Each structure stands twice: as structure tokens, then as C-alpha cells.
Amino acid sequence: MGQLYRKLNAATAKPAKDISVAYHGVDILDPEESSDAGSFANFGDPLLAEIRARGKLPILAGGAGLYIRALLEGLDALPQRDDQFRERLKKRAEDEGREILYKELQAIDPVAAKGIPANNINRVTRALEVHHLTGKPISSFWERQRRPPKHPAVYIAIQWEPEVLRTRIRERAEAMFPALLKEVQSLVPEFYLGMEPGFRCLGYPEAVACVRGELQEDQALEAMIKTTNAYAKRQRTWFRRQVDAIWLTPGDDLAERAERAYREKL
Numbered sequence: 001m002g003q004l005y006r007k008l009n010a011a012t013a014k015p016a017k018d019i020s021v022a023y024h025g026v027d028i029l030d031p032e033e034s035s036d037a038g039s040f041a042n043f044g045d046p047l048l049a050e051i052r053a054r055g056k057l058p059i060l061a062g063g064a065g066l067y068i069r070a071l072l073e074g075l076d077a078l079p080q081r082d083d084q085f086r087e088r089l090k091k092r093a094e095d096e097g098r099e100i101l102y103k104e105l106q107a108i109d110p111v112a113a114k115g116i117p118a119n120n121i122n123r124v125t126r127a128l129e130v131h132h133l134t135g136k137p138i139s140s141f142w143e144r145q146r147r148p149p150k151h152p153a154v155y156i157a158i159q160w161e162p163e164v165l166r167t168r169i170r171e172r173a174e175a176m177f178p179a180l181l182k183e184v185q186s187l188v189p190e191f192y193l194g195m196e197p198g199f200r201c202l203g204y205p206e207a208v209a210c211v212r213g214e215l216q217e218d219q220a221l222e223a224m225i226k227t228t229n230a231y232a233k234r235q236r237t238w239f240r241r242q243v244d245a246i247w248l249t250p251g252d253d254l255a256e257r258a259e260r261a262y263r264e265k266l
Contacts, residue, residue: 001035001040001062001064001067001201002198002201002202002204003025003026003027003062004025004026004027004028004029004035005027005029005030005031005198005201006027006028006029006030006031007030007031007187007198008031008183008198008199008201008204009183010176010179010180010182010183011176011180011183011201011202011203011204011207012201014026014027024044024047025040025043025044025047028043029198030198031187031192031196031197031198031199032192032196032197032198033197033198034122034197035197036126037064037066037067037069037070037075038070038075038078040067040070040071041067041070041071041074041075044071045071045150048071048151060072060153063231063235063239065235065238065239065242065243066115066142069242069243071150071151072149072150072151072153073149073150074150075141075142078130078138078141079129079130079133079134081129082129082132082133085129085132085133086125086129089101089125089128089129090125093121098118098119098121098124099118101121101124101125101128102118102124104128105124105127105128108128108131108137109127109131109137109138109139111137111139111142112127112137112138112139112142113127114234115139115234115238117227117230117231119200119205120200122197122200126138154246154261154262154265154266155239155243155244155245155246156245156246156248156258156261156262157239157245157246157247157248158247158248158249158250158254159247159248159249160250165232166229169225169228169229169232170225173203173221173224173225173228174221176203177203177207177217177220177221177224180203180204180207181207181210181211181217181220183207184199184204184207184208184210184211185211188208188211188212194208194211194212202224202227202228202231203224203227203228205227206220206221206223206224206227207220207224209223246261246265248261
């Protein structure tokens with residue numbers, strides 16, 4: 001979801017400004033603003049309606065499965081925040097380390113723990129907060145009885161060979177890392193602490209750690225590659241298990257095959 005954030009460009013693969021296709025949802029948040037599946041759905045709902053009203057086909061491009069499901073199907077209502085409980089968790093994280101909160105989440109909700117990165121303290125905190133307020137794991141809200149979709153959709157995914165995908169991820173990370181490091185150096189610590197929600201997007205925690213002197217450049221790059229590979233694996237697992245996706249192999253005619261698969265699925 002890095003494309004949502006202003007000022008974070010080097011590792012977010014935002015569309016070129018001169019591209020002929022209209023994009024939505026780019027540069028709509030500042031790095032200190034939080035994003036969640038519910039707010040994404042609230043943002044996207046009127047956009048889908050407006051695009052369809054113009055007789056156009058909206059295309060959701062991305063891999064955050066929970067965000068896509070929230071927009072297309074809706075999510076069960078989650079409880080409101082408990083700021084006092086959050087403050088207690090924050091104090092525990094400062095005193096005992098963030099890892100202690102993630103281990104607690106693994107104990108009470110292993111399903112959610114598998115889908116939430118250990119270093120994403122906001123999502124870990126929210127999962128613990130939901131369990132505290134409802135007595136139910138947050139994953140039980142994700143795995144509710146499927147309802148008819150608000151917006152019928154066809155899911156099309158690209159299936160890369162694992163070794164090819166790992167190579168592409170490494171090459172992409174190596175190509176973007178110098179600019180990513182330069183971008184983070186321009187923002188942290190002069191304008192941001194590097195702990196804001198935007199800096200939890202893929203690649204940014206490792207670049208922030210490098211700027212702080214906690215990692216050498218080669219260590220940060222390797223950590224970024226490892227994290228990205230793990231995220232790609234979670235994506236594949238989610239889309240295979242949660243939706244009836246059409247998996248296509250890469251090729252020069254991919255766009256034509258995707259369009260054909262879409263029309264055959266209708």
C-alpha cells in the first residue's frame with residue numbers, strides 16, 4: 001500500500017505522471033497517517049461507482065488481499081479503539097520489546113500472526129486490541145461467512161516460477177535501494193522519526209535502520225529482499241486460499257490472455 005503515501009516514492013512503484021491510464025489512490029496520505037482496510041474500502045466505494053457510471057471497467061492492481069476483500073465484499077464491523085489499552089501496549093513494547101507483543105499475538109491468534117508481519121506494531125496492536133475488546137481473535141472477523149460481494153469481480157493473478165520470482169525481487173530491490181536510501185536520508189530524522197505508518201511499507205524499515213546506523217547497507221538490502229520474498233509468499237497463499245483466482249503465466253500476450261479470461265469468467 002506504499003503508493004498511498006506522499007513523499008514515499010523510491011520503493012513504491014508509483015505510475016508515471018505522463019501515463020495515459022487514470023490512476024486513483026496515489027499520494028492520498030501523509031507518512032504519519034494510518035491506513036486500514038476499512039478506510040480503503042470507504043475511499044474506493046464511490047470511486048468504483050463513479051468509474052462504472054462512466055462506462056469504464058475499474059481495475060484493482062495490487063496485492064493486499066484484505067484491502068481488496070474489504071472493498072469488494074465488505075468486512076464485519078470491528079470495535080472502536082481503546083486508547084488506554086493501546087497506551088499500555090505501547091509502554092510494554094518500549095519496556096519489554098516489540099517481540100513480546102507479537103509472541104502474545106501468536107499465542108492467542110496464530111492465524112492472524114501468520115498474516116501480520118512481526119515488525120508491523122500497529123497491526124499487532126490492533127489485533128491484540130480487538131481480542132481484548134471482544135474476546136475473539138481478529139482473524140475470526142476475516143474468516144466470517146462469505147457474503148455476496150458488493151462489487152462482483154474477476155481475480156486474475158500472475159504465476160511466476162519461484163526461482164524466477166526470487167531473481168526478479170532481488171534485481172528490483174538492488175535497482176531501487178540507492179534511491180530508497182537517499183529518499184529516507186532526506187526525510188529521517190529531519191522531518192520524520194521513521195516510525196510513522198508510511199515507513200512500514202516494504203523496504204522502508206530496512207532503509208530507516210540503515211540511516212540510523214543499525215544496519216550496514218548490504219545488510220539492509222538483504223533484509224529488504226528477505227522481507228519482500230516473505231510478503232510475496234503470503235500473497236500467493238492468500239489468493240490461492242481466499243478467492244477463486246485465474247492464474248496466468250507471464251508472456252508477451254499476457255494482456256490479451258487476461259482480457260480473454262475476464263470475458264470468459266463473466
